Amino acid sequence: ENRSVSLQSTILNEFPWRLTDDFDFLNLLKKLEKVSVPITNYVEIFGGIQTSAETNRTYWFSIDEIIDENKTTFTIMRNNKSYVIEKAILKPYFKPVKRAEKGLNSYSILKTDKWIIFPYDSEGHLIPQDEMQDKYIGTYRYLLDNYDVLVPAGIAPQGKRNVPHATADTWYHYGRSQHLSSFANRTKLIVGIMSQLPMYAYDTNDMLISVGGTAGYCAISKKNDSKYDLEFIQA
Known part of the structure; x- marks a missing residue:
């Protein structure tokens, strides 16, 4: 049996639409x-x-690629070559790609086996090349070896990435500059977008997440003047 519902066109505005025939709801x-x-x-x-x-996967790597480790660095293998990456420029990266990593819910314990090179300071400013060469020389050499992959279009003939805010000296910028300071030492909830199960997972490890949009993940953090803790909001 076909059923239909008539709605006033005025309710279809810029706010979220509620399209259902369950009028009690x-x-x-x-x-x-x-x-x-x-x-x-x-x-x-x-x-x-x-x-x-x-x-x-130029900026990030998983533990499967780590061939050595000490207190300050990881040594990874990429393209049959080893690279020393300084831990101080890395952040844990939440990006489930395997089936076993997906299907998390609100009370799952967040884990990741991935690290991402984050060449920015706590305010979201790109670490300049001279500082990269002074403090993060291993990471800088790795990025240089991937110059042809990372250099944006318009800066070099081989460039393909769309990074409008990059220059010849800042070619290793991320593709977008939004939210780079949002993750600086902030407790947050990682929220699954369009997930089948509710997912508002609590993160205290300063993880980065990949851009979401209509899928993937976004994050929620408490405002400074909020009277509710994140644990309460999560519940």
Whole structure:
């Protein structure tokens, strides 16, 4: 049996649309609206990072590629060559790619076996080349070996990445500059977008997440003046 519902066109505005024939549920939502406030009054919602170099996984690596480790560095194997990467320029990277890594829910213990090169300071400013060569020479050599992959279009003939804010001296910029400071030592909830199970996982390890959009993940952190802790919001 075909069923249809007629709706006033005025309800189809810039706000989220509620399209359902369950009018009891719609009435319940209206009642809740009268005693609720937007979650954005108390939290900041932000997306992940976009490197524009995901095809070759240039910025990140997994523990499977680590062939040696000491207190300050990892040694990884890429393209039949070993590279020393300083731990101080790395952040844990939450990017589930294997089936066993997916299907998390709100109370899963977050783990990752991936690290990502994060050439930015806590305010989201790119670490300049002279500092890279002084403090992170191993990482800088690795990036230089991948120059043809990382150099943006318009800076060199072989460039393919779309990085409009990059220059000849800042060719190792991520593809987007948004949210680079949002992850600086902030406890957050990692939220699964369009996931089959509710996922609001608690992260205290300063993980980076990849950009989401209509899929993937975004993050929620508490505003400074919020009267609710993240644990309460998660629940």
